[in-house]
Amino acid sequence: MSTSERPGNRRGLAGKPGDFVEFIDIQKTYDGETLVVKNLNLSIRHGEFLTLLGPSGSGKTTSLMMLAGFEVPTQGRIELDGRRINDMAPHKRDIGMVFQNYALFPHMTVEENLAFPLQVRRMPRADIEQKVERALEMVQLSQMRKRRPAQLSGGQQQRVALARALVFDPKLILMDEPLGALDKQLREHMQIEIKHIHQKLDVTVVYVTHDQSEALTMSDRVAVFNDGVVQQLATPTDLYERPENAFVAQFIGESNKLRGVVSSQNGKECIVNVNGHGDVRAVPIRANGPGNKTTLSLRPERVRINPTDGVFTNQFDAQVEELIYLGDHTRARVSVLGTDDFVIKLPNAEGVPDLAPGSPIRIGWKPEDCRALDWS
Structure with missing residues (x-):
């Protein structure tokens, strides 16, 4: 803007x-x-x-x-x-x-x-x-x-x-x-x-x-x-x-919200500690430097499950809590980084994902898909 x-x-x-x-x-x-x-x-x-x-x-x-x-x-x-x-x-x-x-x-x-x-x-x-x-x-x-x-x-x-x-x-x-x-x-x-x-x-x-x-x-x-x-x-x-x-991130479409504190920041990337549960790399949009609170915003469709090691710098262990079949995609609610309200949209183009509630999974996303915004 x-x-x-x-x-x-x-x-x-x-x-x-x-x-x-x-x-x-x-x-x-x-x-x-x-x-x-x-x-x-x-x-x-x-x-x-x-x-x-x-x-x-x-x-x-x-x-x-x-x-x-x-x-x-x-x-x-x-x-x-x-x-x-x-x-x-x-x-x-x-x-x-x-x-x-x-x-x-x-x-x-x-x-x-x-x-x-x-x-x-x-x-x-x-x-x-x-x-x-x-x-x-x-x-x-x-x-x-x-x-x-x-x-x-x-x-x-x-x-x-x-x-x-x-x-x-x-x-x-x-x-x-x-x-x-x-x-x-x-x-x-x-x-x-x-x-x-x-x-x-x-x-x-x-x-x-x-x-x-x-x-x-x-x-x-x-x-x-x-x-x-x-x-x-x-x-x-x-x-x-x-x-x-x-x-705007929450009102336009759907977005995962993770709250944390900036631990380090440069011009293109920051590292945010999410409630002591892990460090997330993100793009600093409204992050105000180390020590300040921020809200991370991440679209559900940008998250991948069981990614190949090394593909994403943001990778975390998670557990499937709920699965909802919605035709063109499956909506998975998972527990990760201290929250059980993290959503992933999984396309069904090549079949329904072989998952079940309680399944342990690994999830990942690119730092450029995660935005550090104002505290909310």
Whole structure:
């Protein structure tokens, strides 16, 4: 993560070339005491799909609502395409909005729902018909134009809501947990649909979700929120492979957590003593030198069982506690380094591992796959 993307760092007021949305020193409080959003400085590029990801109460939805105009910042300013929009009414911002509950007009047909935002803008009838037809084709609902929302499935209603947000050619689309009400299979299908539509259009998307896999699947970049602060802003690959702190490591995907004290450290590697049970070599990200506490983060799929001696500098004796078969992989919970909650993901591509609870095993991993982060 670059310096300009670290939590709390102030971005230049002019932003960078290509920046389309700017949150500049934004703070938000509802009661005058507790800050829901703290000193937010965030730039969003034109044509980018940016996801605001975080747990409930982290500030992500409040940030989206301030951009939409439904909430007003307590401090700071928001710019859209170079214009300050803090005091601009929502309907004048030229922003499309997709909500979790769809917000479709139940008494209108699909095509009437799509035509409504164009009629409000007083477009000629011929233009309205053309834009509605194009939007229907985009979401593959041309055959459903005469149906009302109650006659559609949840996925179809969500497509109508998406088409209505796109029909007037906004430069910016905001989506607030738009797939939260759908079942898992349909949600995953709609993720790909929305991603493909975004790739076809010259439109910027700001998407809010608490679903980590959804964020990783759809986004160009993800801003991870916690306690009103962006903890890390990065591509999905960087977030998963190179988390900057313990919160991001635990919130994005699954990660083993080992607590210890740094015994030695140089620029590229540190050695951490884990509760007196063994020394682990790791990459020092937030380790603060010898004698300081740190949290080691290690992805379960990076651990190997019964490795050849000498392959990994980190090798330890362990015992299998539990095995769960999950189709493409087996999840093994093992005891190692004083903890019995260490997880390994074992691929089943060449068959189910020949293990049983109580089995003694040897496990290992590369130092570069283990990150020494802040104490948590």
